[in-house]
Amino acid sequence: MPGVGPVTAGAIAAFAPNLDVFDSGRNFAAWLGLVPRQRSTGGKARLGAVSKMGQTDIRRLLIVGAMSVIRWVVRKGGSTNRWLADLVARKPKMVAAVALANKMARMTWAMSVKQEDYRMA
Template identity: 45%
Template sequence: MYAAIGDITAFQNGREMAAWLGLVPKQQSTGGVPTLLGISKRGDTYLRTLLIHGGRTIVRVADKHDDRRNNWIKELNQRRGKNIPAVTVANKNARIAWAVLTKKEPYKAGA
């Protein structure tokens, strides 16, 4: 991820990096009413694919764990199916990666 992104300071926040990777909904607005479409699929295709495959794995094994994040994933999986939670988890992981890379501290799961 670090090699593909290069300078992490180019992104002001994790959402900008997730948008650059194409992990956020594409927005189209007319008359001031925004419409959220599917993921935008911009940025590095290979990195986005890896993040989404990792998200699928996390969604698949979320039933085996009982913590706050996995409970959220289980609820999302029941409401939205399999693919939307996988992309949502990939988006969240990209934002966490941005925070870890900018702060230069190890990841703390309980924070």
């Protein structure tokens, strides 16, 4: 997967529990601390900043990998991934990196649970 190399994969294998323990990719991303903090009042949910709780080593490696993917997208002047290209155009690079790291964590969970390799879309 772009942005996830052998160091990140090894850290996930070493520091994370068996990924089958998590019910969904969102739960795994929340365990890492990559999901925005939710505050709600009157039934309206407001998403805040990403908390600093969770597994810091894996979270940091995923964000660094996401920044390398974003740096490559900016240098190349676009991406085949329309979601990422639009996100980089709209948001600051660090916000886009955390969103991409969240997506990478969810994809890592899905690949682990389904015992599949990464496929380009």
